[in-house]
Amino acid sequence: MVHLVSAEQLSKATERAKSGNLFVQPTSLMRQYRVTNRDTGNIYVVDFFVRKSDGARFGQCTCPGGLNNKVCKHLSAAAAYHVARMIARREANRAARMQQAA
Numbered sequence: 001m002v003h004l005v006s007a008e009q010l011s012k013a014t015e016r017a018k019s020g021n022l023f024v025q026p027t028s029l030m031r032q033y034r035v036t037n038r039d040t041g042n043i044y045v046v047d048f049f050v051r052k053s054d055g056a057r058f059g060q061c062t063c064p065g066g067l068n069n070k071v072c073k074h075l076s077a078a079a080a081y082h083v084a085r086m087i088a089r090r091e092a093n094r095a096a097r098m099q100q101a102a
């Protein structure tokens with residue numbers, strides 16, 4: 001499990017993810033993503049966790065690197081997807097609240 005502390009930590013892995021041919025899909029579980037490497041056909045599952053006591057965020061990937069607690073390109077690709085998804089959800093919620101208030 002990797003403790004996610006900064007965007008910087010993910011940036012190197014993000015570069016690797018861009019150069020690879022990765023495809024991220026949400027699963028039916030909250031905060032879980034399936035990452036497919038289109039070049040190799042490998043599929044890994046990435047999970048994100050938020051520790052309730054202090055809000056610290058963690059991620060885990062099922063690839064060999066991820067199981068060795070490395071920030072792998074799958075984790076990074078899924079994190080980028082997850083963040084974009086959370087922002088979209090927040091915006092949608094805000095739009096819904098504004099409509100209710102109007």
Ligand SMILES: [Zn+2]
Pocket residue numbers: 044061062063064065066072073074075
């Ligand atoms: Zn991985």
